[in-house]
Amino acid sequence: MSRSVYRFATFRLDVAARELHSGGKLLTVSPKVFDGLVWLIEHRERAVGRDELIAAIWGRVDVTDAQLGQLIRKLRRVVGDAGEGQSMVRTVPRFGYRWVAETRLADAGDAVVESPPPGRTPRRIAAAVAAAVLALAVVLGAWLWHARPALDAKDAVAVLPVAVEPEADPESAWLRLGLMDQIAERLREAGLRVVPSGNIAATARNDGTPLLGEQRVGAATGAGRFVVATTRRVAAGWVSRIEWRDADRVLREVEANGDSAVAATRQAGNRLLLALGRPAGTDVEQGDAPNEQWLQRIDAAVLDTDFTTARSLLDEAPADLRGTPAWLLRRADVDLATERMEAARAGYLELLGRLPAIDATTHARALIGLSGPVAQAGDLAAAQRSLGEAIGLLRGMNAPQLLGEAFYGRGLFRMVQGDLDDAEADFSQARIALELAGDSLQLARLQGQQATLLALRNRHAESLAMWNAAADRFERFGDAEKFVDALGNCATEQLYLLQPQGALATVRRAEPWLARLDHPLSEALFGFTFARVLALNGRTREAREKFQSLLGSAASAEIVGMPAAVQVELAQLDFEQGDAASAARRAEAAMRALADPALASTLYARIRNSGWLVLSRSLRATAAAKTETAPGRLDAPSNDAGIGAIYRNLVEAETRWPVDPAAATRAYEASLAAAKGAGAPADVAEVVVSWGMALIRAGQASKATTVVGQVADWAGEDFACAVLQARLYLALRQPEAFARAYAAAQRLAGERPLPGDLLAASTQLR
Template identity: 40%
Template sequence: MALVRGGHDGNVTGSRRAKFTPAAFVFFCKAACAGFACRYALRMSNFAYRFGDCVIDPATRVLRRAGRIVSLPPNAFDCIAYLIEHRDRAVGRDELIAAVWGKADVDDAQLAHVVRKARRAIGDNGTEQSAIHTLPRFGFRWAREVELRSVAAGEVPPAAPAFTAPAAEAKAALPWQRIRRPGVWVPLCVSAILLVVGYLWHGHRTEPAVQDVDSALSATKAGDAIAVLPVDTGTITGSEWAWLRLGLMDLISTRLRDAGLVVVTSSNVVALLRDKSSSASAMDELRSATGARYLIAPSLAKSSSGWVARLSWGENGQFTNEVEAHAKDAPSAAIAVTERVLDQLDRRRKRGAGSPTDLPATELFQRAEAAALVGDFSQARRLLTSAPSELRDSPELLLNLARVELRGGDFESASQRFAELEKRISAENDPALRARALIGLGTAKFRLRHFDEVEPLMTEALVLLTADDASTDVGEAFLRRGSVHLFRSRIAEAAADFSRARIAFELAGDSLALARVDFNMGVLQDALGRTASSLPLYERAARQFDRFGAMPDLVIATSNQITTHLDLMQPAEALRVVGLAGTRFEKLDAPHLRHLFKWQHARALLGNGRVTEARVLLDELVGGIDPQTEAVALSRARAVQAQMALDADAHESAAALALDVVRGPPGSVDETTRTLTWLIATRALRALGRNSEAAEESRQFRAWAGSTAKVFGDETFERLAQLGEAEQARAEKKYAQAVRLYEDVLAWSIRSAPPARMAEVAGSYLDFLLDQGNIERATAIAGQLGPWAESDFRCAQLRARLYRALGQTDAWQTALVQVRRLAGERPVPTSVAAAL
């Protein structure tokens, strides 16, 4: 586990597949067969159910509410019927899926969508849950009283019931429990066989096939992507028209995207062309970075009667087609000329009228978007807040204003505005706008680290949207929810969401967002213990961030590359990454990012033995951090200072620094830093002879680590606390207990931890074994560290110490040369360097 590593801030319950077991298979088949039998028998029955003002007739598959027929999807009808039939008990999520869909690969978003439709059809909702009650982490239960009525064939059930039956009695009278017709079981058996085949096919895939997704995306994107260039405004001058260049570019892009085309997002185009002309090389860079096959070059001019808009377009940078349109205003001209391109492409899906329906609002929003695209969020905010009174309180303006504040980094204000918008907009009136408000609110909460609030917001948004829509909104919702899953160590759910985010961003033409997916997939690989596999993903993401000039993203990707190299015990490579970044991040108007990189720079210097430079950097860092706003960054810097003090045998200073970090209030220290620093504290206390204090700290450490491991689903915390316990048992001469603990945590480190963590465990155990004279076991453990003895100072020391203990003079002397070469300013311990 890295000292610090996290999902991207830049961002559903995914498909949840159970592990295939015989018991699960039997259960699933039973539920599916029950569902098929239920539907067949319902059609054959002469019974209808009444609850409240609703009557549901299974035979005719008709639901009436207040005497009127309610139209609803078949699976929503089956959901209601199945829950009513089993109203005497709770119905598990998997059982309901099997009964209604008859297949296993149905995710929580699909189920929630159907349950929501079922509730809406019967006048229920997710807040009151008067009929369909959600049981968290299990499933659902029917909660309303039901009246059962016998109905003659073809007869509409009367409003008043003939009799009321208790749930248990009514269930006993249901006809499908008395089915004797052999023909019923033929389709049931065939369906069960098909279900088995499908379930086996899905069930054996325990991990997501990311490479398969990549291949599919390449096929989807090929020949379809379009990039719209900034509008050439020619001789049109004056500040009042400055917005046309980017505002109309975004308007044209949006119109093309609404017609179902894959269009590179405007922010991507602006980022790539920010400092470049419209030269052929710039166009080549744009196509290379985004994968766009077609380029559209808009231009705008004034005429005696209004405005003339032209679009030149073609493949591979060759503008072989041109269309133009005239209108009284610039936005209408841009829309009209875009419609002509769509006519040539014969793309009419989702198209609306040929001109904006609300011209003042369209122009205002595009003016604000033009400012936001170049990072002038203050101007965008001024435009929106000074809107005419008839627009100022519209939901669309509030959404645009909240998004500007979110993009500008004012997460608190954005959160408040999105929350206000979410309260005003119902799913019934405008589901798409509500979904965007929910996604914005969830994104702001994510940035504020209110992770528990993010998942339900994104899940509801995905229910309202179409999950396979070519929309950055869909991609953002999946990415954010996947990041929360990853934070909670729900690996399968995170992988599913990231894959879906990748598809949505690919279809939406957002290459920069795809780089963020790559980054998060790298973090996921780390969570799976595949540290080496994460590095190419971080590097690929960093290249794209650099290409787009996305400096905040690039800092985070670079930071994770440094951590990964240190985890792989490649300190020289970590310092190389620092060198490639140079001084680029020093001018960032984001202190927390500057401080993050400086902290990583200090760690890379330490890994290479450049202690003096690292100390200077850390002193500058600690002195420049505001403890009120960057408490986590301050604790990380002090943790490294504590380790440096311990390495230099400054035990008093090490203990004081480490305990100050460990005892920091919640929110001031990340869990990984607290874990590693607690180890430093107990080691320093024992070196000072304060064994009773060390024992108490070790006990508190283990208790905290156990509860933290349960919260995050990550045993690293508990295992490192176990290492501290082993070291404490050794100090108390409880050697048998120490061996048992060491062996247990060593087995975990070999199985699941990155090399640096394994070296931490193996080094401590090796010291103990050599002190005990157990050369045979020490030799076996030292061999585990052999691959890194040429690049890592600690591993080189352990190898040299083992050769010394074995009395292998020549081998020891050769190993000692390597130790000194890697030491830098670090002292070589006497136990390693003392003459034989």
């Protein structure tokens, strides 16, 4: 079998040997940087999404964008790629990265041959979606025996970190989360819907406090019932008290004594279950054994993301605990969390090698864990099979959190491979499972993925609703980076939906959180969205200042395509303010930059087509355009399915209208049909405003009513639609209707100038 050896610049990358040479010298490269380099090179025919790269490198999805950004910066330093030049790794705005260096594939002996980029994975047939829907019905049918059908978050129980007295007790640090998790698991086994302990621990970390109150936890998780526990050392051992609360009322209270905090809390937990009419265990159980307590210590350290302590506890475990399935599973989980992928893979395989001796839950957890290292090694198909096997095991069990994780992971890998229909089906099933589990934090991450899929399908209203829900959840958990990113996506969707004022309120909501960000690229991307929102609300000076600051930003320079996108927006501002010559210069420079093959992705389709439209309009408005026959100096963007058809036909219509109105009308009709079929309200309005104005100027006001009426519902929020409506009423000689429309346009204008004919007509009406 041949080995993959890649050549680029002065570098030689041997994938199998995990070696990177430069000029014949072996370089020292960290495992994660090497993995990221291989993944980008092996998928260089396309842009690689951030989630895909995280899954491929870390084998899990709970890695922050800041961590990924740090890794990319290290990767660039290794290959000598300056952030400003991006000659090897380009940043793709709001998506991920792409390898752009000229790269050749050689054999292990360095006989160089050209390497065609690998092909895309074909999308599954639509029948798979129907099968997934059927599978969902089966899953729900099985759960009806184990879980209540109502998914009201207030039905969930949140167990708060346990207060340990005295706080200076040597064991207080682990007992705080360890006992919390013990109580939560006990309640879960008794059939109650309990918020995952990881959600509580994450909230505590974001708040920087070891203990949390009901109000804070309720705000984060949506839970309506709470368990508040205290354990304290006394002369005769330990005393644990547990309160069952609903809002600020104590509904039940129990207390128990024990030789240890664990034993006392376990006894108190049993008494609470009896008080609630739930099945409880005995006061002394296997859970009080030293090995069980040792495992609890490990679990508490993992909840606190203290993996150093967790690994020490694993290494120092009693001899009779080491090598057991419970110990093996925790060791593999810690290896996975600390990015020791080969060790994690070996651990999960060792565990699976003990079948059928291990229980079904351990079997499923091992399969879910194994999918990460397998995906990181590049075998996404095997990772999906591992998760599919876990799903099969979990369907008949009362383990919704694990089932939700399995569906989420498989959906993510399917989305990475382009199987959008199958990914959507998996995400839908994951959502049901995670709601049953009360896992609000993972639900927020899931909602972001679902919103992205909806936006890709031009279902912008649904995408906005999903992003809003995700933003609310991230806000409750105090996750600044993901909250700001979600709000940026919300504002973008609102602009597509012609809701500029709503978008302004959205970005204002993010402002207090910006100081908590420590990720320049995220700040630059949000700044671009903020500037667009300001521009579309008539805050022209402020918008221009933000765009100009982005042009001079080092972070913006690291994002491939950002300077061109900013120039397109500035060209639009110039054109609206009557400076067609400047608009043409900016737009032409932007279009030349956007012609870079690295930006061929459909992610840049709107930027390309917006740039081409403003270039075409500004050229026609300048004296130079009078001698040109083409609508612009550059060819129309190609291969932009859906969106491209809208703008190609629109530019053709605007160009032909003065000389061939019939041909222009056909082009307008085609453009509008494409906008309604594959565009957003903003695209529909772009076509209607252009066509309606052409008809009004041609003296065809009656015919214009049919066209203009299609944006009447948006005239109350969108400036261009309001201006169009005012011009129509003026042409139809309807003074009262004109006055109302003019008032709306005046209200929405901001710093944008109102057309002279409308100003004159308004003066005459006074």
